[in-house]
Amino acid sequence: MSELSVDTRELEEVVLLYPHGFINAHTVRLFEGEIQKALDRRQYNIVVSCGGLKYIASAGLGALMGVIEEVRTNGGDIRIADLNETVRNIFEILGFNHLYRIFPSELEAILSFREGGETGTPRA
Amino acid sequence: MRRAPRPGLVLRVPSRTEFLALVRDVTRRMAEVAGFDPAQAEPLALAVDEAVTNVIEHAYAGAGDRAIELRYWDEADDLRIDVVDDGATVDPRSIPQVDLERYASERRTGGLGMHLMARIMDSVTFRRAARRNVCCLVKRKPAALPAGGRRP
Numbered sequence: 001m002s003e004l005s006v007d008t009r010e011l012e013e014v015v016l017l018y019p020h021g022f023i024n025a026h027t028v029r030l031f032e033g034e035i036q037k038a039l040d041r042r043q044y045n046i047v048v049s050c051g052g053l054k055y056i057a058s059a060g061l062g063a064l065m066g067v068i069e070e071v072r073t074n075g076g077d078i079r080i081a082d083l084n085e086t087v088r089n090i091f092e093i094l095g096f097n098h099l100y101r102i103f104p105s106e107l108e109a110i111l112s113f114r115e116g117g118e119t120g121t122p123r124a
Numbered sequence: 125m126r127r128a129p130r131p132g133l134v135l136r137v138p139s140r141t142e143f144l145a146l147v148r149d150v151t152r153r154m155a156e157v158a159g160f161d162p163a164q165a166e167p168l169a170l171a172v173d174e175a176v177t178n179v180i181e182h183a184y185a186g187a188g189d190r191a192i193e194l195r196y197w198d199e200a201d202d203l204r205i206d207v208v209d210d211g212a213t214v215d216p217r218s219i220p221q222v223d224l225e226r227y228a229s230e231r232r233t234g235g236l237g238m239h240l241m242a243r244i245m246d247s248v249t250f251r252r253a254a255r256r257n258v259c260c261l262v263k264r265k266p267a268a269l270p271a272g273g274r275r276p
Contacts, residue, residue, distance in 0.1 A: 025144060057173050057177065058236035062236055090167070
């Protein structure tokens with residue numbers, strides 16, 4: 001069984017990524033590749049919906065970090081949804097919850113792009 | 125004559141990232157055997173994943189034909205894991221401190237793994253022993269924590 005699969009879906013102006021499994025140094029290229037495909041299509045409103053994500057190591061967090069400036073410079077954002085407790089804990093340990101907007105559900109993350117386009121780091 | 129203490133488990137894996145899932149599973153189980161609950165064991169497995177990834181990427185520069193040894197010590201108050209390699213010695217002081225805002229603006233991603241290890245474990249130390257590099261990760265057991273003590 002593959003350790004990671006990443007499904008994608010487009011909903012109006014938002015690209016949804018669904019990583020399923022584990023993101024670590026072994027699987028991160030697949031995750032990076034799916035993000036890059038969105039950027040290549042100049043789609044900068046991205047929701048990473050993590051309901052199927054069991055585990056993320058620094059390689060996966062680095063993949064998000066490596067593109068966030070490009071995404072925000074182009075008026076978009078990467079927003080995170082539906083984290084399990086393990087992954088949320090990892091995000092908080094690294095302080096990613098201060099750098100990315102995190103939503104309890106995918107729907108809330110999608111709707112946040114209709115709020116008027118606020119991008120960048122979350123409000124305290 | 126007192127015998128030197130021996131690790132409870134020794135695992136030797138090739139220096140390839142496809143073995144990270146195995147390392148993670150073994151570490152999580154060892155942590156549970158040592159008394160950590162599953163939610164506490166998961167970050168420990170992540171810290172060891174990061175240590176092994178560091179060895180593959182830095183000490184062995186991506187070479188997949190080397191070996192990494194993991195020694196698990198289930199001690200009275202601590203779980204200790206030694207990650208041992210015979211590759212290039214990497215000075216942990218050369219790894220930059222993580223500043224997320226600056227990282228994002230400079231598109232940098234290095235150092236996150238070391239930062240995670242330090243935040244998860246109670247102690248992360250590096251030493252040379254018998255011409256090998258030893259990264260020693262220590263986590264105090266839950267029962268050994270004082271009331272209100274630090275947890276993962």
